[in-house]
Amino acid sequence: MSEDDKSFQELVQFLAPTSPLQLRRGALEIVTGISAALDGSAGQFFQKSDFALGKAICELCEATASDRTQTFTALTNFASGSIESAEYVLKQSKCVEIAYTSMVANAVYSSVASRLLANISRHFPDRIDEKLKLRNVEYLSILLGQIKNSIDGGDEDRAKFTGFIIVNLTVLQPIRRNILDSQKSTLSLICDILATAKTPEIRECAADILRNLAFDDDVHPILLDQSDEYLCAILAPLMDLNDNLDDDEMSKLPIRLQYYDKERERSEIVRQKLVEALFQLCATKHGREHLRQKGVYPAMRELDKSGEAQNAGPDSKKARTLLSSQEEHTLHALIGILIRYEDEMDVDPSLATIRHLGQA
């Protein structure tokens, strides 16, 4: 056995729950250091000797609550770059369940736990969904509730990463459907989070989820119903109290957005996602017609103008431009659709969604 192998064996042994605390913590520090490497060596280390290290960390995580901040951190790092490590944690340990429980119970290490789940759910959203569903069928609402509580309690850092888990999960169509089927209370919660969170990352997650929902053409009539909740949620952050809309244009907007008195969303990432969501809604005839009917165009025109004004200003620098080039591109494409009548679209009226255009 080489010197390295020997050291490795020793390191694994020190991670045993029964080893003295000082020793264990020292070993965990080394492990965390190794796990942070981005060159792919972290994953190899985790898998070495038939996942000896991975097994030791997972067992320690399961056995002691006092080491969980460190064990979760190490596992988060390993899982971020290595799909094998993520799968091992998911399949061979109870760490995912423990992470979920600690988040729901609001344990001191719940923030680290949410990072671990966020990383693993990026690789295996379906399997995370299965596992969490076994814990609680309503886990999605519970996690969203956690975010909402953290916003209301003024402690948003706690739930900063919870949103990423849900974003990863909404890659799955059944989960998106689930959000809309839960009598809209879950959707209301997401809309509320987008409107109230102070941390941009949390707003980004909410915008991401709302955008993901718009990818399913068949739910457009549900999203864009008479309540206008979804439309108001994605449109409001794109509007500003200084938008120059005349009374006619104003009266076409959903009533909650008429004479809007707040400032435009500052984060261009959030705005980009919301413009994309509106663009996705244009895939169906229902979506296009609804957006035209609700006077979305003038609001987008003002968003576009605000970008120009900012760019043209004497002290504008590239870093301060309001619209990113990507956002401007999508926005112009969106405006291009909204300013046209349906019969000018050159789309077969019997075509449910323009996503099928290529297949025709």
Add this chain to the structure above:
Amino acid sequence: MRLARCQQRDTIMELPKKKYTTEERAALTKKLDDELEQFMEEMAARKAEKSEPKKPFDFDEWCKEIDQHPAFMTELKSTDGKYHDTIEALQAMKYNKEDDEDLQMNAEHHKNEGNKHFKFKKYRWAIDAYTNGLKEKCADKKLNAILHFNCAAAHKHIGNLRSAIKSCSMGRKFDPTNLKGVVRGAECLLELEYGRDALEWIETSKKMFAFVKETSEDSDLNEDEKKFIEKMEELRKKAVELSLLEERNLRKSKVEERKDIESKRKLLDALKSRNLNLSPRLPFDYPELMDNSRLTVSLSFMKKHEIVQFDDENNLIWPILLQYPEVGQIDVLTETCEKTTVGELLQAVLDSPAEWDKEHVYKFENVRFFIADQYDEYLMEVYEWNDFGSVLSTPGYQIKQGLPVIMIFTHDKIKKSLIASEEYENRFTVV
């Protein structure tokens, strides 16, 4: 009792009548007088026997006695947990169990009477009857609630919606499970278009109803309750719509206010930057305090009020008064751009004669133009090449009530009546 008295009278009637002579009658009178006298004397003697020394009038004592009288007492005092006799007597009258039943009966009676009036659409009488029922202050909460809610219904019929809401609110305090009345309250609020209040009323009513229902023995909903809860849900939707509208209108008025202040700020900034002397003075740095009437020109012969404003190129457009002092005439020009020169404008104005200027004396070549100083002490000449912007900002000149004044004199008049100042350049006084 009445029957007994009749029998007695019958007995008296049956007494045989004795006829008295005058002497007998006099003797009888004397006897009776003597007996009375004797009785009086005996009574006086008796009183003298057990006579107590007469108490002198004590004001304090008297005050105490008066204070203990329920009609005059200002606070309720008890000695050894017992109140004064008179108070206890009153309490007995008020809270006696038998009386309670009476009160309830009376209240019920008033309610029925009110319902009768209600049926015949005598809503004011119905309100009086229900109010009288409430004045009974009976202990039955449900009955009191019904009286309040019925009162609300009557108020609602005659359009007293606010009174109806007050009654509903009182009724709900007595009985939150009376959903019919609660729904009536919501309807009144919605009729008054108080969306947010209606929403709050419905939400709190639901909570109160749920609480009472959960804590009562019979927690199942009956058919009526289900019906009213459905109705309440319908009203809730209306209330949400209305409150959204209310919020929209509130935002709209805020936007309008903001725009108004913005336009005032723009105008004030423009006036300030032009160094104009204006009377009355304007709050240049506080547009929110600006009152447009300080600049508005309203003259009886003008069709509408005029005020200085901007054109598309952000130049100021003024209303201007032209005075012809020799003939006592005036002209008003409503839209004069500050960039226009005096000559440009007045040449056009004086090109054709006014009605009163039959001989066309006021030709452009025939006249000169002047403005008066702030205190009307002297005149300053303005020339055809001056633009109005510079004329208005001439030192010493003041724009009064938003209307700049330019005087037009003929050469003749100038020769006769205007004297140029020797001391100052471009100053003239009128002789």
